[in-house]
Amino acid sequence: MEHDHSSFGLSRRQFMTAAGVGTILGAGALIAPPRAAAAGLTLPRLPYAPGALAPYISARTISFHYGKHHAAYVRKTDRMARAMGLSRKSLPELVKLAARDPKKKALFNNASQAWNHAFYWQSMTPGGGGAPRGKLAQKVKADFGSFGSFKKAFAAAAAGQFGSGWAWLVLDGGKLKVTATANAGSPLVTGQRPLLTIDVWEHAYYLDYQNRRGDYIKAFLAHLVNWDFAARNLG
Numbered sequence: 001m002e003h004d005h006s007s008f009g010l011s012r013r014q015f016m017t018a019a020g021v022g023t024i025l026g027a028g029a030l031i032a033p034p035r036a037a038a039a040g041l042t043l044p045r046l047p048y049a050p051g052a053l054a055p056y057i058s059a060r061t062i063s064f065h066y067g068k069h070h071a072a073y074v075r076k077t078d079r080m081a082r083a084m085g086l087s088r089k090s091l092p093e094l095v096k097l098a099a100r101d102p103k104k105k106a107l108f109n110n111a112s113q114a115w116n117h118a119f120y121w122q123s124m125t126p127g128g129g130g131a132p133r134g135k136l137a138q139k140v141k142a143d144f145g146s147f148g149s150f151k152k153a154f155a156a157a158a159a160g161q162f163g164s165g166w167a168w169l170v171l172d173g174g175k176l177k178v179t180a181t182a183n184a185g186s187p188l189v190t191g192q193r194p195l196l197t198i199d200v201w202e203h204a205y206y207l208d209y210q211n212r213r214g215d216y217i218k219a220f221l222a223h224l225v226n227w228d229f230a231a232r233n234l235g
């Protein structure tokens, strides 16, 4: 299968389910849902138990962030996509087409937030942190000078994003870069391939860290970041 960075390391089956574009029955039998009962977008499963990232991110934060915020983005995207006759589109397709149409700003905000959050949950893992290995480690060294320089750049982008948004490690024209996007912004619409993200909306850290965004970023890098996921996205 052609590598599709939009599927962010989910298996094809998981991605198809998450994107609501088809249902797989048994081994490899792909069928499209009947038109009258389109599967719709569904909230992807959290890849670990809600308390698995504690003490760095509490089960209470996850219960609101995943169970309320992320769920609402998915629900609103699904409702809007159906109303616009776009319920057959995958989530990345919705993000990209809405980004091109100023009249679809609300759809973009919700679809992109739905995609970003699914990518964010995958960007963390219990017992994560540390340093990348293998090809990704070499690429980080080549493009940032050192792993320490990458961490500084990533933490600065995450801390420096004014208001709500996201910091990213992306592949851009063959080079790794650190970027930040405001609100629901997404590298999917700028032709960059996301490898990793951190959510710096206050709802991501306020219950655990209050206003100390820097401490949340430090904990993310030291204890949570899923380098295997980033390596899979590098391909």
Ligand code: FE
Pocket (backbone or CB within 6 Å): 065, 069, 117, 199, 201, 203, 204
């Ligand atoms: Fe969030």
